Amino acid sequence: xxxxxxxxxxxxxxxxxxxxxxxxxxxxxxxxxxxxxxxxxxxxxxxxxxxxxxxxxxxxxxxxxxxxxxxxxxxxxxxxxxxxxxxxxxxxxxxxxxxxxxxxxxxxxxxxxxxxxxxxxxxxxxxxxxxxxxxxxxxxxxxxxxxxxxxxxxxxxxxxxxxxxxxxxxxxxxxxxxxxxxxxxxxxxxxxxxxxxxxxxxxxxxxxxxxxxxxxxxxxxxxxxxxxxxxxxxxxxxxxxxxxxxxxxxxxxxxx
Numbered sequence: 495x496x497x498x499x500x501x502x503x504x505x506x507x508x509x510x511x512x513x514x515x516x517x518x519x520x521x522x523x524x525x526x527x528x529x530x531x532x533x534x535x536x537x538x539x540x541x542x543x544x545x546x547x548x549x550x551x552x553x554x555x556x557x558x559x560x561x562x563x564x565x566x567x568x569x570x571x572x573x574x575x576x577x578x579x580x581x582x583x584x585x586x587x588x589x590x591x592x593x594x595x596x597x598x599x600x601x602x603x604x605x606x607x608x609x610x611x612x613x614x615x616x617x618x619x620x621x622x623x624x625x626x627x628x629x630x631x632x633x634x635x636x637x638x639x640x641x642x643x644x645x646x647x648x649x650x651x652x653x654x655x656x657x658x659x660x661x662x663x664x665x666x667x668x669x670x671x672x673x674x675x676x677x678x679x680x681x682x683x684x685x686x687x688x689x690x691x692x693x694x695x696x697x698x699x700x701x702x703x704x705x706x707x708x709x710x711x712x713x714x715x716x717x718x719x720x721x722x723x724x725x726x727x728x729x730x731x732x733x734x735x736x737x738x739x740x741x742x743x744x745x746x747x748x749x750x
Contacts (some may be wrong), residue, residue, distance in 0.1 A: 536614035
């Protein structure tokens with residue numbers, strides 16, 4: 495397995511929150527006009543007295559028994575691909591219920607303040623209703639990061655995760671990220687063919703995959719990170735450089 499080493503690439507990124515398609519129903523729920531799904535406004539209803547994390551079976555039982563906002567048909571979100579009915583495990587895919595909400599409706603938010611009118615959805619893992627067809631001891635959990643990446647990952651069902659509930663059936667024909675008119679990956683470029691992350695107008699992800707190349711002598715792979723993800727590294731390098739500067743200056747002053 496090849497090893498990847500990431501180095502910063504300075505670029506420019508923008509964030510344009512725009513989720514007018516979400517309707518606050520005024521009863522602790524929010525409806526997505528595009529998909530037709532209704533979500534809990536917060537991951538857990540405030541008046542339900544629930545714990546933050548449960549095993550998969552306990553989360554499934556909770557959603558099945560949930561009666562909220564006048565409805566009793568709540569369920570865990572699905573990780574199945576729209577139209578195909580197979581688990582959608584691709585990085586940054588919007589072709590499933592959670593991925594569509596995170597990437598296509600919230601538009602890859604930088605923090606929880608950017609998901610209004612939805613409220614309390616802290617990171618990181620949320621159970622879905624989708625089991626692993628190859629291992630029924632596992633089910634898919636959605637990784638909600640607020641740092642530019644998301645995906646569904648299979649975990650052992652006994653693992654305790656966050657959870658939420660949704661109701662309704664997702665409508666077909668949800669617009670792909672590469673033709674929805676939004677800058678979903680915050681790189682300043684919108685849709686195909688302007689966004690280099692889009693291979694076609696039907697591509698479901700604008701995500702600009704890192705540029706990777708193999709070093710000729712060592713054989714190691716190096717990947718260039720976009721500016722958004724390079725910021726923490728640049729900050730640390732700046733602090734280290736400043737410390738070395740002042741330490742060196744102090745040492746020179748002692749010599750003189």
